[in-house]
Amino acid sequence: MKNVIVCSSCSTANPSFEYICKNCNSFIRSRVYNIDLWKTTGLLVESPKIAFTEIVFSEHKNFVVFILLLVAAKLLIDIRFISLLTVGDYHVTTSLLFSYLIVVGVLSLILLFYSFLVKFVLHSYNIETRFRDNLAVLIYSLIPHVFGIIFLFILEVVVFGDYLFSVNPTPFVIKGLIAYLFLGAEILIIFWSVFLSFSAIRVQTGSIIMSILGTLIFYLILAPILYFSSLIIFQL
Numbered sequence: 664m665k666n667v668i669v670c671s672s673c674s675t676a677n678p679s680f681e682y683i684c685k686n687c688n689s690f691i692r693s694r695v696y697n698i699d700l701w702k703t704t705g706l707l708v709e710s711p712k713i714a715f716t717e718i719v720f721s722e723h724k725n726f727v728v729f730i731l732l733l734v735a736a737k738l739l740i741d742i743r744f745i746s747l748l749t750v751g752d753y754h755v756t757t758s759l760l761f762s763y764l765i766v767v768g769v770l771s772l773i774l775l776f777y778s779f780l781v782k783f784v785l786h787s788y789n790i791e792t793r794f795r796d797n798l799a800v801l802i803y804s805l806i807p808h809v810f811g812i813i814f815l816f817i818l819e820v821v822v823f824g825d826y827l828f829s830v831n832p833t834p835f836v837i838k839g840l841i842a843y844l845f846l847g848a849e850i851l852i853i854f855w856s857v858f859l860s861f862s863a864i865r866v867q868t869g870s871i872i873m874s875i876l877g878t879l880i881f882y883l884i885l886a887p888i889l890y891f892s893s894l895i896i897f898q899l
Contacts, residue, residue, distance in 0.1 A: 665790045666869040668692060678791040680719050695720040698799075707806060711862035715800050719866060724799040730806055731774070735767040737808040738889065740816055741849075742766065745893035747830050762896050769888060774801055777881055785868060792867050800863035801881070807855040815852070819845055857882060 667676040668691050675686035682692050698721045706714035718724070739762060778797035785792050819827055822841055823834045834842040860881055865874035 665788070666867070680791075680793055680796055682720070692720065695722065697721060697723045698725050700726050703803065704806065707803070707859060711859055712866060715803070715863045715866040718799050718803055719796045721799075724795055727799055727802045730802050730809060731771065732767065733809045733812055734802070734805045735770050736763065737812040737816070738770060739763055739766045740812065742889055742893045742896060743828055745890060746897040747828065749890065749893045757896060765896055766892065769892065773884060773888065774798060777801065777884065781864070781867065781877065785873075788873075790868055797867065800867065801860065804859035804863040805856055807852045807859065811849065811852045815845065815848055 666679045668679050668681065669676055670684040670687060670689055670691050672689040673684060673687040675684055677685055677691060682690060682694050684691050695717060698718055703714050703717060706717070775798065778794055778801060781797045782792050782794050819834075822845075823837065826832065826834060826837055834845075857878060861874050861878045864877040865871065868874060868877070
């Protein structure tokens with residue numbers, strides 16, 4: 664079995680998420696009850712590996728629903744931006760709440776499916792993980808989008824107002840330099856999230872190659888769904 668914790672008392676290999684040896688019942692690591700959101704957020708910046716290890720070790724995966732709801736809100740905004748390219752400028756007829764609920768549902772299904780897929784695939788490679796750990800680290804890897812909606816989006820609204828989602832004129836015409844700075848920040852958020860997803864999967868697998876492949880597959884699933892969502896949600 665790979666990605667294990669070896670008991671110092673009896674030398675038994677245990678799955679990395681265990682804190683009590685399955686052979687002699689000795690404690691093999693410190694017990695973690697809950698996730699400290701502020702501490703974990705700081706660690707995601709300073710040391711993602713430690714942050715995701717703490718998330719895996721935590722018995723209660725608290726804040727995952729809270730983060731999921733905020734990430735869904737940011738993705739809805741991103742989908743709206745994408746719709747300017749796929750659909751064009753038009754009057755939105757779909758209610759904001761209905762659109763948001765669709766994104767929450769779709770994102771939840773993606774995360775649930777992928778967490779199960781990771782568990783199934785890794786098991787075939789003799790790497791034991793728990794479904795809830797896979798789900799928790801994936802959701803926490805999306806936390807940059809929370810920063811995006813709390814800080815970046817608010818600034819974008821303040822600067823561009825109603826023209827933020829306009830194609831005539833676009834924000835790049837109104838205030839070009841600032842618009843490009845915001846675009847750069849949005850791209851950095853995406854890359855940060857991709858890096859965190861890589862780090863999350865690496866903590867679970869211990870393999871760089873598997874982490875790269877796992878991250879690519881996750882975003883190859885997510886990106887097309889966001890694209891097609893922009894075509895569907897805003898034309899209902």
